[in-house]
Amino acid sequence: MIRVAINGYGTIGKRVADAVTCQPDMEIVGVSKTKPSAEAYVAASRGFPLYIADITKRDVFEKAGIAVAGSVEEMLAECDIVIDATPGGMGARNRALYEKAGVKAIFQGGEDHEVAGISFSSSCNYTEALGKDAVRVVSCNTTGLCRIIKLVDDEYGVRKVRATMIRRGGDPGDIKRGPIDAIVLNPVTIPSHHGPDVKSVLPEINIVTTAVIVPTTMMHMHVVQMDLKKPGDRDRIIELITAHPRIGLVRPATGITSTAELKEFMNDLGRPRSDLWENGVFEGSLSVDGDDLCLFQAIHQEADVVVETIDCIRAMMGTISDPRESIALTNYSLGFTPIG
Amino acid sequence: MIRVAINGYGTIGKRVADAVTCQPDMEIVGVSKTKPSAEAYVAASRGFPLYIADITKRDVFEKAGIAVAGSVEEMLAECDIVIDATPGGMGARNRALYEKAGVKAIFQGGEDHEVAGISFSSSCNYTEALGKDAVRVVSCNTTGLCRIIKLVDDEYGVRKVRATMIRRGGDPGDIKRGPIDAIVLNPVTIPSHHGPDVKSVLPEINIVTTAVIVPTTMMHMHVVQMDLKKPGDRDRIIELITAHPRIGLVRPATGITSTAELKEFMNDLGRPRSDLWENGVFEGSLSVDGDDLCLFQAIHQEADVVVETIDCIRAMMGTISDPRESIALTNYSLGFTPIG
Structure with missing residues (x-):
């Protein structure tokens, strides 16, 4: 099982987390939030361990009734790959953190191409991401x-x-x-x-x-x-x-x-x-x-990159080398039926 | 002075009426509404004689404190040219009325080209409208x-x-x-x-x-x-x-x-x-x-055809044959200053 962490449990992060959960070959080891919010409650209700960026705020979360599993650094120690779904521009600042933890990282399209040096689209250049340590899924x-x-x-x-x-x-x-x-x-x-x-x-x-x-x-x-x-x-x-x-x-x-x-x-x-x-x-x-x-x-701004991110995980982990196979597995696992 | 009637005193009609009032060579003889409204009060405040489509509704207007000058047919008898600024599709139905009254008519872009057989844009084909009895100003x-x-x-x-x-x-x-x-x-x-x-x-x-x-x-x-x-x-x-x-x-x-x-x-x-x-x-x-x-x-959907309509009046009346002259006069009369 590929162990996936989600840094930033917002519009994209929460969707990727749900999509990961549906896949037979990967699992969520944790998600992160910076402050208590409705989404933090959602993470708890899904059973995702919740990690926080600033561990000194542990009591703010706990007072809000939200259990904290640890710091983002601790989350990174549990995973093979992290999905950076923080706001645009934050990813570049987080890169050193991921390198230090020795985990692979997927960045979102809000970052510049240079954050990873490779920009990804499942149907276009899946194989370029094979085995890579850092990849940006385009917007x-x-x-x-x-x-x-x-x-x-x-x-x-x-x-x-x-x-x-x-x-x-x-x-x-x-x-x-x-x-x-x-x-x-x-x-x-x-x-x-x-x-x-x-x-x-x-x-x-x-x-x-x-x-x-x-x-x-x-x-x-x-x-x-x-x-x-x-x-x-x-x-x-x-x-x-x-x-x-x-x-x-x-x-x-x-x-x-x-x-x-x-x-x-x-x-x-x-x-x-x-x-x-x-x-x-x-x-x-x-x-x-x-x-x-x-x-x-x-x-759909909230959705189309979610399935690409799932494929990107497999390419970077090198577990599936044929894009068609990953795309089919992602779609099947999500119960994807054609819209027309 | 070119005597202008406005059939339909709404978004476009009220603007054309004001623009006509600014021109040295034309005047408003009347405007029309189908029911009492804020715009009917505006027409009164501007001093425009108000005519109504259905003269049996005269008392509805008068109860609302709005003086009625007569029917649309009576308005047509006072003018050289009528601007049909009624809702899209109504113009075609009004055409027979204008022909019967023997007045020239300008239709708006909500009508089909066939309503007049000539579609007008001041900077493009002003001279084609010279002397015509019916012209459509495009949307x-x-x-x-x-x-x-x-x-x-x-x-x-x-x-x-x-x-x-x-x-x-x-x-x-x-x-x-x-x-x-x-x-x-x-x-x-x-x-x-x-x-x-x-x-x-x-x-x-x-x-x-x-x-x-x-x-x-x-x-x-x-x-x-x-x-x-x-x-x-x-x-x-x-x-x-x-x-x-x-x-x-x-x-x-x-x-x-x-x-x-x-x-x-x-x-x-x-x-x-x-x-x-x-x-x-x-x-x-x-x-x-x-x-x-x-x-x-x-x-600007409310405004750009207004100045074209003013030019179109002059072309159809044949009073100015050079488009540049009419355009300049329209702009000058409106106190048009460049935006940039």
Whole structure:
């Protein structure tokens, strides 16, 4: 069994912890929080040993009725690999801690590529992570872009990608972020960071991205346009998407035309926390005009990197060397059923 | 003096009425409402004679303390030209009424092109409207697209346009529309209606558009990408925009990166109702990579067609045949100062 620790039990950390628990080949040895919170109670209710960053705060947790298993350093001593799911930028500061403990570490997309020197996407470059000590799983948006670009590039070759990310303002439980009423350019300059970030996984891809933030908590939406190296075929692309383990098709028959309805659909399908792990490509949007492909895809900011992180654990531990095998096992263990 | 009637004193109608009042060559003979409302009181406070669609409702208005000047048919008898600013689809039903009254009519972009057979944008095809009896002023988004595409096409030639419209959910005072929390595909299929609508003004342009609706009331945002027929020059494009009477530059020095701040800036500039009449092109976003141009532009759904409508009146009445002259007069009369 691969022993996994989660440093930072928040939006991503709590999902990765649950996903690890579902896998036959790994187990959670502990999770960490910096202060008592609803999520700390959730960790306790799941039976995850709770470790804390600052052990002098042990009494603050214990007064709140939350048992503390020890310090983060003690948690690291129990694990083979740690998932750093702390806020963006904290991962780089934690790196020395992981090296000192001699454990492998997975960083999130909020960190720079340099934090690990390798940026990961299961469907794109799984084998590059084999046996590595430090790997960065790219952000939710980059993950969603890499999946669809790789699929199309493998079939037709991609000459240029232009994508706009319409980003959610905050996560559903995050009451401190905005905007309440604006469309915020993110950033005002072109390109956004997503294009270069895609190149950290797929260096050969010519891509320009733009991004805005809007007042919603429910998923991001991408408008993806690709110039292909040869004419595309809509039916063939639909066939490829249908066969892809991490890209789902939102079928016109569902009547779904928004992120809100798509999330409701995930709830109805029984997905934990209404999570959409795959790209939600709107079949009705899929347009091919010669060598020009365009589509909408919904990307669930809380969910899509979770399954990638599970695969990344196996690659780094070297227990499964074929990406298809890990992806299939992750999906199967989560009870993943196609959305369309 | 050109005698102007406004049928439908709502978001657009009330703005056109105010703009007409500012012009030296036209006057308002009346405006219409279907029921008593805050806007009916505004019309009274402006001194605009108020006409009503259903004259049997005269007592409902009078009980509310609003004087009724007569029926819409009576209003039409007083004017040379009527601005149909009724809700989308109503214009087509009103057309027979205008023809019967023998008055010229301007329809809004919520109607189909066929309502008038000519779709209008001041900077693009003013002269086509000269002397016409019925003209449609295209919608706010189409107006914004036409302006920037024409400018670039005239200088470099445009091989293809790809644009995404991130649309506001409703107008600021509209409490009945959504979404509260979603990104709605509008529509789920590609292209959106904006591309074909641009072609109703600029038939030679090769354009594909996509659109989503988001939870904000403050303006639309466009991501516009153009493949040029020859390499572009960023400085030259900035120079052209600066010289354009209906395209403004949002300068980086303002620090503005969102629709919300841009609207606040319009308030601070003393613009009536915080109206942005021109395209708000974000200078910081303007990217030229060889023959590939990309930019963000804010489009104020309540405002940009107002100035076009004023020009359209002059074209149809045949009083000014040079578009530059009408545009300059409209801008000057409104006290239009550049935003950047």
